[in-house]
Amino acid sequence: MKTATKTLLALTLAAAFGGFVATAMRDALQAPAGASPPAVAAAPVAAALAPATVGALPAAVDGKPLPSLAPMLARVTPAVVSVHTKQRVRVSPFGNDPMFQRMFPELTQERINESLGSGVIVDAGRGYILTNHHVIEGADEVSVTLSDGRTLSADFVGSDADTDIAVMQIAARDLNALPLASADTLQVGDFVVAVGNPFGIGQTVTSGIVSAVGRSGLRGLGYQNFIQTDASINPGNSGGALVNLNGELVGINTASFNPRGSMAGNIGLSFAIPIGLARSIMEQLISNDGVVIRGTIGIEAQAVTARLAQGLGLGDARGALVNRVYSGSAAAAAGVQVGDVIVAADGQRIDDPASLRNFEGLQPVGKRVALDIRRDGKPLQVTVAIREQPRTLAGGELDERLQGAVFTELPARLRQAGASGVLVESVANGSRAAQNGLRAGDVVIGANSGRFDDLPGFRASFTRPPAQLVFRVVRGGRPGNLPIR
Structure with missing residues (x-):
């Protein structure tokens, strides 16, 4: 009994000291140095707590051992890695002005930006690692540290900014991989565990429940179908594992929501990419040389206002009002018409064009989808087969x-570097586009026709072409405005 009491007292002292250190770290960041309380204050706290905890943590109850996540985590944690990236940037006192940088090259210095994240080994034989796109975005060098302490250089396989999924590969033996859950069968209330490397302090495990599934509508993110959980996901956890109690990978940790920033602490709003979506993107990146092939039904749509809803005989001002059906598209083949209002897709509620675009972008090519439509105020259902989004677009x-001019999606290397827009693939000699000054290799990053990030968005921005068209073009690394007459 004396030995057990001493052990518990030692554990309690350690716990109290850990809490004291965490408080001291927080205070050091929020208050001047030297304001932290002295370390000796931890001893009386531990001493006061020790008698109350003696005997409170039995090894077994009624002959049965207490439940613990430790056996499951012993299998999981070796498959979760820390990701370390380096990016070389040029810093000048004149900012990004290229003229002054050329005039005073001696004042321009190279700086190394470093960041930390997490990743999950999903194929031990081939060394594939899943992580977030934003973890490795723009990186010149990427290395991973395994749980056994080995640090290895990682090769970039491909990434998809719209779903925030990236794939890396390492060459090593004796790797441990996480089994992927067979399907996205999580329900609200299921227990989950997050594993990652928050703030670079080392591998950390947090637990919670599934707060919601199919979460979308978060500002600033791409295609969305998130798992929401109250398990803590902090900076550095991104790209780490969300597992179920069987130790299967159910999601890739990607973001936490906190309007006050990370220093405000965890508020229980964290998000992960479901494994079904992550697996689909990973397989495409591996098999398509780092490219994701997205599907579309082939329409353009606008929001339904209260006035439009009244004119269309709708009870609610919601849905995606079809204002253009592309010839030869899946929607045209299914009989979708201009004036139809899409209110649901495969049972998923569609409130506006953004939610329809989100749905389309997450569907595999070839899948048959049921669209619930309101035509002349009456309900109708049609089935469309998702077709591949065109990868090039004729300017005419x-x-x-x-x-x-022919426009195409940006190559993966530019998207990896954080670029958005469309690439001018070719320009015919003597054509109107050539006369307007467009050149092959130009990157169109903006236009007064409307906002866009990719080829589908570029096409959608021309629903109502402006009388005076102006492109924002990057040529030779320098941006400029190009009037198109």
């Missing part, structure tokens, strides 16, 4: 001023 289809 958008606007006659762009005749002769």
Whole structure:
């Protein structure tokens, strides 16, 4: 009994000291140095708590051992890695002005930006690691540290900014991989555990429940179908594992929501990408040379206002009002018409064009989808087969001023570096596009026709082409405005 009491007292002292250190770290960040209380204050606290905890943590109850996550985590944690990235940036007292940088090159210095994240080994034989796109975005060098202490250089396989999924590969033996859950069967209330490397302090485990599934509508993020959990996911946890109690990977930790920033502490709003979506993107990145092939039904749509809803005979001002059906598209083949209002897709509520675009972007090519439509105020259901989004676009289809130009998606290397927009793949000699000054290799990052990040968005921005069209173009690393007449 004396030995057990001493052991519990020692554990309690350690716990109290750990809490004291955490408080001291927080205070050091929020108050001047030297304001932290002296370390000796921890001893009386531990001494006061020790008698109350003696005997409170039995090894077994009624002959049965207390439940613990430790056996499951012993299998899981070796598959979760720390991701370390380096990015070389040029810093000048003149900012990004290229003229002054050329005039005073001696004042321009190279700086290394470093960041930390997490990743999950999902294929031990081939060394594939799943992580977030934003963890490795723009990185010049990426290395991973395994749970056994080995640090290895990682090769970039591909990434998808819209779903925030990236795949890396390492060459090593004796790797441990996490089994993937067979399907996205999580329910609200299921227990989950998050594993990662928050704030770079080392591998950390947090637990909680599933707060919601199918979460979308978060500002600033791409295609969304998140698992929401109250398990703590802090900076550095991104790309780590969300597992069920069987030790299966059910999600990739990606973000936490806290309007006051990370220093405000965890408020129980964390998000993870479901494994079904992550697996689909990973398989595409591996098999398609780092490219994701997205599907579309082939329409353009606008929001339903209260006035439009009244005119269309709708009870609610919601849905995606079809204002254009592309010829040869899946929607055209299914009989979708201009004026139809799409209110649901495969049973998923569609409130506006953004939610329809989110739904489309997450569907595999070839899948048959049931659309619930309101036509002339009456309900109708049609089935469409998702078709591949076009990867190139003829400028003449958008606007006659762009005749002769061909636009395509940005290559993976540019998207990995954080670029958005569309690439001018080619320009025919003597064409109107050539006369307007467009050149092959130009990157169109903006236009007064509307906001866009990719090729589908670029096409959608020309629903109502402006009378005076101006492109924002990056050429040779320098941005400029290009009037299109």
